[in-house]
Amino acid sequence: MALDKNIIINVAKNIAPNVDVIEHHGDLTLVVGRDVVTDVLAELKENPATDFNQCVDITAIDWARKTDRFEVVYILYSIPNKTHVRVKTAVREDKPHLPTVTDLWEGANWYEREAYDMYGIIFDGHPDLRRFYMPEDFMDADGEPLYPLRKDFPLAGIPGSLPLPQK
């Protein structure tokens, strides 16, 4: 039996009173501020009423023109309650920092590395924040690191940014 959505919303509201709730085709999304996001996630995990013990994915969205350019998305699952929830938070372009959640879910380690590699979001306190897919020295001619899933990155890549072996 899936968890009642009001229970989830109330647990989140205890920590962040001004949480935005979006429901779309039965999928629950909680939009919270970046200063309280880890507290909300911790409460959703630790509270026995919700018990979201699995972190399914952490990823990001690049909204390009918004003031808060990036949105980080946490997808959680409660194995005992058979319930999904999505938690979103907005991050600014000039300060793309968020606290890590690796202390809550060990599995978040690689998801955060992936979001860092693809969008350049820095998870403070992560034990080993390196690039995940792309080579460590993936940068443009000026030495600026490149993040390929950002909207300003060309789909076909930047010539010369990735080296090839000699023939």
Place this chain on the structure above:
Amino acid sequence: MGLNEQLQRDGFVTTTVESVITWAQKNSLWPMPMGISCCGIEMMAFGGPRSDSARFGSERFSFSPRQADLMIVAGTVTYKMAWVVKKLWDQMPEPKWCIAMGVCTSTGGMFRSYPVVQGIDQFLPVDAYVSGCPPRPEALMKSLLYIQEKVAASKPQLINLGKDAGDVRRSDLIVTP
């Protein structure tokens, strides 16, 4: 009775060393399987009982590059993977051949995107390209037969090693132009 007929009657065959070596190379191409993605499955079917590459002397898939002379690159090659493919290619002894199997390997295919090498001929000397996504085993078989033709047409050069022929490698003996 001429000498030739005399020899044949006694169970001898007269030939040249070059043509024996070429014949042996042609009919015992040992593939190095670089099954990187879905083309790898068709490459396995090519080696399996239905297509049976053993008919052409290629049943021995060598998982060590050092005992292989034909590299079948089967799958999408990313910029990161290119270094691995090149490293394995460099370990294969001369003479060696390379098949680019499938459109991803040949041209980047549908992956016109930042991490994918747009054709492995940017860093490997490719002898045969196989189209298809993935190609059927028959298509790969055709490319193998093409490589065999190419081997048959090439002429190995024999090097006179003289007295210092103690530590001789196969790659020292035969050099294909």
